[in-house]
Amino acid sequence: MTDRAAKLQSAGVYQRSTIRDVAAGANVSVTTASRALNGTGRMSEVTRERVRAVAAELDYRPNSIARGLVQQRSFTLGLLTNDTYGRFTLPLASGLSSAMADRGVSVFLSAGEYEPESLILNLRAMEEKRVDGLIITGKRIDRGLPIDLPPLGMPVVYVYAAAPDGAVSFVPDDENAARAAVRHLIGLGRYRIAHITGPKDFKAARLREAGWRAALREAGLAPHGPAVFSAWTEAHGFTTAHAMIDDGAVPDAIFCGNDQIARGVIDAFTLAGVRVPQDVAVVGFDNWEVFAQATRPPLTTIDMGLAGLGRSAGLALLDLIDGKPVEPGVRETPCQLVIRESCGANSV
Numbered sequence: 001m002t003d004r005a006a007k008l009q010s011a012g013v014y015q016r017s018t019i020r021d022v023a024a025g026a027n028v029s030v031t032t033a034s035r036a037l038n039g040t041g042r043m044s045e046v047t048r049e050r051v052r053a054v055a056a057e058l059d060y061r062p063n064s065i066a067r068g069l070v071q072q073r074s075f076t077l078g079l080l081t082n083d084t085y086g087r088f089t090l091p092l093a094s095g096l097s098s099a100m101a102d103r104g105v106s107v108f109l110s111a112g113e114y115e116p117e118s119l120i121l122n123l124r125a126m127e128e129k130r131v132d133g134l135i136i137t138g139k140r141i142d143r144g145l146p147i148d149l150p151p152l153g154m155p156v157v158y159v160y161a162a163a164p165d166g167a168v169s170f171v172p173d174d175e176n177a178a179r180a181a182v183r184h185l186i187g188l189g190r191y192r193i194a195h196i197t198g199p200k201d202f203k204a205a206r207l208r209e210a211g212w213r214a215a216l217r218e219a220g221l222a223p224h225g226p227a228v229f230s231a232w233t234e235a236h237g238f239t240t241a242h243a244m245i246d247d248g249a250v251p252d253a254i255f256c257g258n259d260q261i262a263r264g265v266i267d268a269f270t271l272a273g274v275r276v277p278q279d280v281a282v283v284g285f286d287n288w289e290v291f292a293q294a295t296r297p298p299l300t301t302i303d304m305g306l307a308g309l310g311r312s313a314g315l316a317l318l319d320l321i322d323g324k325p326v327e328p329g330v331r332e333t334p335c336q337l338v339i340r341e342s343c344g345a346n347s348v
Helices: 003-008 019-026 030-038 043-059 064-071 089-101 117-130 174-185 203-218 234-246 260-271 304-321
Strands: 076-081 107-109 133-137 156-159 167-174 193-197 252-258 279-284 301-303 330-332 336-338
Touching: 003 193, 019 030, 019 043, 030 043, 043 117, 064 174, 076 089, 076 117, 089 107, 089 174, 089 304, 107 117, 117 260, 133 252, 156 336, 167 174, 167 304, 167 336, 174 193, 174 203, 174 336, 193 234, 203 279, 234 260, 252 260, 301 330
Parallel strands: 076 107, 076 133, 133 156, 156 167, 167 330, 193 252, 252 279
Antiparallel strands: 301 336
């Protein structure tokens, strides 16, 4: 610690450390300290690490305004979404913000319905904030913006939203995640596996249904009836499960397209005296914890890794901003099976 910082600390005064404090503590010039922290300039790795160690000791944080003037950047990313409820955007934004905070970059969130007039206003707000790059996200992987983006003068990355050709995009791997869920049920000795899911016009619903069929086919099993498509709601799960009871066609497992449907299924079976998981194992999708943890029994489900999606999208955007090559196209990121009590096992 420098003499100046030590004196201030002993006096009980908080003073934000400056680059001069870092330079004095590392016994280098201010220019060398700045270059060491920015990863530029020629110097020995020993010197660079010494400067970084002193900066960490002093809790030095660069002045973003000054840094922006020097590098002609705002060190801010824009996040544009139509998910005003925050179901998908909040965990995604959490992962993005966490990854960016480590790099001295902040995130400016703009949420609103995807209407042309509103979009133009939000995009103008991003430009006025002088964001260095933009992430566009939404509520479904097959819907993008209703307008062509005007020239923005900044790179754009898409995550959990449809992207134009040639763009960089990140989405969860829905089909393989569904496969994993059904394979888990088969591994527990469940062979009559039904599927209840959301609207057929959602690409995510079709991918999850394809994964269900693929896992059954690989195991030499037939589907327990056709997949039942409808709304992403508890009511859909409840009424479909109730119809299975009335028809005497209760399976020994159900893979549901989301956690809300799964919760409705469990409620219907519980009211009818069908035991979960003893009689019917249930697996959901999304790992929406407000549903999954509060369901009785707690719900086994697929976690889409939204925080990881946000992190990956942010790092790709930083590479684009820095002029590094980023291969265009859609990247499908792995999901994770989160095992709870609704399928009768606490481990895979």
